[in-house]
Amino acid sequence: MKKSNQKNSEKTLYPKIFKDTYWGVGSMDEDANRVIENRNEFVESHGIKSGCSKSLKYVWNFLHTLDKDSKDIHFDHTEVYKTDDGRFIILNSPYGNYDEPCKEKGWIKEKELYPGANSYSKYFTLEEVKKPKTNTELIKNFYDKHPEHKNKIKCDICGQEYRYFNKSKHIKTKIHKIFAEK
16 A cells, blocks of 8 residues: 555645644545545535634633543544534544444444544534633623622621622621521
8 A cells, every 4th residue: 555645635625624634634545535535525514614723722622621521432533623504513533433422422423534433523503612611711701791790799687798609608607697696
């Protein structure tokens, strides 16, 4: 099997879409036309308009969270693309068979898109991808949507001030309990 000097991405009809992927910068054996054809079909059938570079941190943070939360699915040779309708499609091509756990979590099995590996894809909206993952981000987003709760609230029972999200902590304080018992 002779290796080509041409990059994999250049062998497809969509070199710009695949140029920044691990697969795209590599060079497969010349007789691997099946994967090239499958990649062209993948772009066309899913309405892919571009690949997502590593500079879109929120996308790769989301992907890291997916990997961490999906203990029964192995993530490998992962690629992210943006579709014509503004969604993201994540392509995961691990070695091994993950058909059952992927199916249970809504992943679709694709044709071979990475040599010797199974490929699975799943759509995500921008809202899902940008969804905050930490309590700090959730609280910040809450305060952004409800600025009236940003200021401290004065307790009717003890007179102490507390933040909206700290009410449960506040009512457990000694000073509040003393006033509440009166």
